[in-house]
Amino acid sequence: MxxxxxxxxxxxxxxxxxxxxxxxxxxxxxxxxxxxxxxxxxxxxxxxxxxxxxxxASKSVLFEELLRHGVGLLTASLREAAERTARGGGTRVDALDAMIRAGLVFIDRYPAFTQLYVAELWRTNRAWQSTLLVVRQEAVAVVEGVLREGIEHGEFSDEIDVQLTAAALVGMVLVAALDWQAFQPERSLDDVHAALSRLLQGRVSGTGRGTG
Amino acid sequence: MxxxxxxxxxxxxxxxxxxxxxxxxxxxxxxxxxxxxxxxxxxxxxxxxxxxxxxxASKSVLFEELLRHGVGLLTASLREAAERTARGGGTRVDALDAMIRAGLVFIDRYPAFTQLYVAELWRTNRAWQSTLLVVRQEAVAVVEGVLREGIEHGEFSDEIDVQLTAAALVGMVLVAALDWQAFQPERSLDDVHAALSRLLQGRVSGTGRGTG
DNA sequence: TCTTTTGAACTGACTGGTCAGTGCAAAAGC
DNA sequence: GCTTTTGCACTGACCAGTCAGTTCAAAAGA
Missing domain, CATH: 1.10.10.60 (Homeodomain-like)
Incomplete structure (x- = not known):
């Protein structure tokens, strides 16, 4: 049957x-x-x-599988962005930029999931803690991988701290996107992406007037 | 007793x-x-x-007053860092850097409060939503203020988006710090600060080898 | 004296989880 | 073709336990 x-x-x-x-x-x-x-x-x-x-099996299990499901989608999307850039002959900075965009697209599409993820990520002593750690690591590893490649190929300073920088980049996208959703939902994704690109490429300080 | x-x-x-x-x-x-x-x-x-x-009066009220209390401490600390830098003749980048450090010190001192704050910030339809919005704005406004001053004085590009950049900077510090606490607690605050300073000042891309 | 704290009992609403039973489409039997 | 069986997927009333909030007499502190 x-x-x-x-x-x-x-x-x-x-x-x-x-x-x-x-x-x-x-x-x-x-x-x-x-x-x-x-x-x-x-x-x-x-x-x-x-x-x-x-x-x-339980409310907790439903939640855990939901987490796995959602972060799986994000990780796949980040990988795809990085690989697409690499295939297209882009630099590692381009790859990072493409991943920022992929992150924004994901958050734009699944804002509720993102909220939920952020809210639970740093909690301790929860039943789904270990699940969360695993899926988090899968996603962050994609960013770390690109950073490491960039260092090897001399595109990035060899003095950067891969783990901390990856976390900072993720945080940058995460918080900017959530603020966008919550407080300026009328802004376009391109706007937000442009602002983050600028920050990524250090075009904030310095009088740089026309890069547009 | x-x-x-x-x-x-x-x-x-x-x-x-x-x-x-x-x-x-x-x-x-x-x-x-x-x-x-x-x-x-x-x-x-x-x-x-x-x-x-x-x-x-209630569990909710206890929580609301806790939020106000905690974010109040952070805001005061950020203001103090910005003003101290200004008095010392530092640039706006220096002020931003000092505020990053102040943020890290705060998170290092009150990690639990930070977790709780992040977990609640983007929730909707909660009783304490309005309280949270107000205190958030007070804190972010300090960062936005420095960015705006920097633009006026030509220290920052006038093309940056103040709101989004402020949110991104906050996110950078927040996520990097929480990751530091959760996954590499043995690192020193100076280490984390250095990594974030590098990102802030665009010393990541580019082969820049020795800024020791 | 006046304020603050104690501690235990109580209420009423709510919640995660259970389980005996239902519906139904495909398979088996004729 | 048609009847019967099978078992997956689903149902929803029910239960045992939990929790916010209340009450209050009595004690402790200043």
Missing amino acids: DSSTTPGGRSRREATRQKLYEAAVTLIAEQGFSATTVDEIAERAGVAKGTVYYNF | DSSTTPGGRSRREATRQKLYEAAVTLIAEQGFSATTVDEIAERAGVAKGTVYYNF
Whole structure:
């Protein structure tokens, strides 16, 4: 007896899980994990509470798999941006710039997930801590990789600290993007990208008047 | 009962509130607001539950006043750093650099508060949202002020976007510092500061080898 | 005396998780 | 073709436990 597949080919169960992810991500982003009830998630997803527990062992497990799912998308997008730049003969700075844009596009598309991720990342003693650490490392490693390559090829100063610089770059994009979403949503992605590019390339200090 | 006399003329009540802040900040940083119970806060502070409600109208109010208290300290510290640099005849870049350091010192001293603040900042529809917005603006305004002065005096390019750049700088410091605390606590504050200074001053790209 | 704290009991609302039962589409049997 | 069986996916009422907030008499502190 094969598990039923919907006309689209994706299993019914998979579709339900997707609905639950989407419901959970916005609710948890707004209220936090503990303040969000399983009843709410089920209601927003349009399924019964029992369905949540049929698909996930617990509320925590649902959240963990949601984290894995979301950061997986980001990591893939960052890798793709870096590789595309490399293939196109761009410099490592170009790659970093492309990754900044990929990050902005991701945050623009999944703002709730980003909020939720930031809110949970530095917490300690939580059940999903180890999961979070793993997926975080996968994403940051992409940035660190490009920085390391850049140093090897003399594109970046060999005095930069790869880990700290990568973290700082991620933070730059993260906070700028979240502020953009929250306080100036009318700005275009290009605007935000331009501002961050400028910072990345050190075109802030110095009287540089016309680089436009 | 431990008769801790109140030194410096601080009222007994104020001392109790301080103990409650300290207890609440670590618990909420670790677990989040909703997952932290008033009983836990009281126990960690070493007071009775009734005392919490004698000093604060509710759990939410305790949290709001905690936010105000904490961000107030940060804002004061940032202002002090900027003014000290200005008085000492430093440039605006120097002021920004001093503020980065002040930010790092603050996060180093109150890591739990920082975690809690980051976790709550971009949430929507929360009771303390408006409080958070106000105190955030006070802090960011200090950075924006220095950027604006820098543009006026030709120290910074007039093409930079003040709001976005300020947010990006804050994010840079915030994320780098939290990563430092969480993943490389053995590093010195000077190390972290040096890495961020380099990024601020655009000494990352370019083969720049010796700025020792 | 007046303020502050204590500590335990209590309430009422809410929540994560459970479980016996339902619906249904494909497979099996005839 | 048609009936019966199978088992996945889902349902929703229910339960046992938890928590914010209240109350208050009594004690401690200043």
